[in-house]
Amino acid sequence: MLPMDDRDGWIWLDGELVPWREAKVHVLTHGLHYGSCVFEGERAYGGRVLALEEHGRRLLRSAEIMDMASPWDAPALDRAVEQVIAANGLADAYVRRLVWRGSEVLAVAAPRNRIHAAVAAWTWTGAEGHRKREGIRLNVARWRRPPPECMPHEAKVSAAYAIGTLSRHEAIRQGFDDTLMLDWRGRVSEASGANVFFVEGERLVTPVPDCFLDGITRRSIIRLAQQRGFEVVERVVMPEELAGFDEAFLAGTAAEVTLIREIDGRSFRIGPVGGWLADAYAAYARRPGELAKAA
Numbered sequence: 001m002l003p004m005d006d007r008d009g010w011i012w013l014d015g016e017l018v019p020w021r022e023a024k025v026h027v028l029t030h031g032l033h034y035g036s037c038v039f040e041g042e043r044a045y046g047g048r049v050l051a052l053e054e055h056g057r058r059l060l061r062s063a064e065i066m067d068m069a070s071p072w073d074a075p076a077l078d079r080a081v082e083q084v085i086a087a088n089g090l091a092d093a094y095v096r097r098l099v100w101r102g103s104e105v106l107a108v109a110a111p112r113n114r115i116h117a118a119v120a121a122w123t124w125t126g127a128e129g130h131r132k133r134e135g136i137r138l139n140v141a142r143w144r145r146p147p148p149e150c151m152p153h154e155a156k157v158s159a160a161y162a163i164g165t166l167s168r169h170e171a172i173r174q175g176f177d178d179t180l181m182l183d184w185r186g187r188v189s190e191a192s193g194a195n196v197f198f199v200e201g202e203r204l205v206t207p208v209p210d211c212f213l214d215g216i217t218r219r220s221i222i223r224l225a226q227q228r229g230f231e232v233v234e235r236v237v238m239p240e241e242l243a244g245f246d247e248a249f250l251a252g253t254a255a256e257v258t259l260i261r262e263i264d265g266r267s268f269r270i271g272p273v274g275g276w277l278a279d280a281y282a283a284y285a286r287r288p289g290e291l292a293k294a295a
């Protein structure tokens with residue numbers, strides 16, 4: 001894979017398209033030192049970004065929670081995404097947009113630093129899709145999701161990813177693909193970058209997002225499943241219950257629907273419900289209007 005900073009193409013940075021290699025920040029940037037950066041991971045299917053406005057709204061909501069007033073409103077950033085997709089001639093792609101605190105003052109408090117924004121996108125064909133259908137293996141992380149009083153869980157903020165990176169690195173070292181994180185109470189929460197669902201008979205079960213991100217994909221999966229007559233239960237899930245579930249899968253923008261075949265020694269069937277939802281989500285991602293009509 002080409003290094004992320006050494007590619008051809010265009011990146012939108014603070015209001016204009018700049019050549020890919022020139023989209024740089026200074027080393028004394030607040031966002032780098034203190035994690036004051038919020039971002040979105042998005043996917044374009046056939047040149048159209050799925051849930052574009054929802055991502056734009058979440059980005060600005062995250063910025064607001066982190067006390068950053070973006071000079072660009074959500075529609076302006078939505079247009080920037082479209083501009084980047086067009087300028088780079090992308091069809092199936094991954095999109096990153098971010099808002100961060102700049103470099104005028106380097107101190108924990110830097111309320112008057114300039115707020116910056118950028119949008120980058122690159123081809124993502126989904127060629128790795130077979131792994132999502134074969135099922136991945138997760139360990140259970142040593143690090144836990146903090147309580148909502150200790151971290152603003154509704155903000156998709158870079159700072160919150162520190163424990164995700166630590167946990168996922170450890171999982172990979174142990175030969176796993178990803179990691180299942182518990183929350184501070186010891187309840188099942190989510191993976192390092194995606195929400196988790198379980199199948200129990202004819203029912204989907206997913207943890208209550210009271211201290212972790214309530215993903216846009218998670219909500220789409222709930223709607224898709226309910227439309228097809230599945231019962232979806234949001235409830236407390238304890239790790240001791242894992243052995244009782246038939247199937248398990250992750251849901252997220254990048255993960256889409258990724259089937260899970262093992263969590264820390266407990267096996268799950270690569271079964272009909274997860275497989276059907278993976279197909280349903282793939283169809284929805286390319287034709288989201290159909291879901292709206294059917295609802």
Ligand code: PMP
Pocket residue numbers: 041164190191192193194195213214215216217218251252253254
């Ligand atoms: N949890 C975490 C920690 C994530 O990084 C993501 C990916 N953004 C998700 C859940 C899923 O969110 P979404 O479906 O909005 O991509």
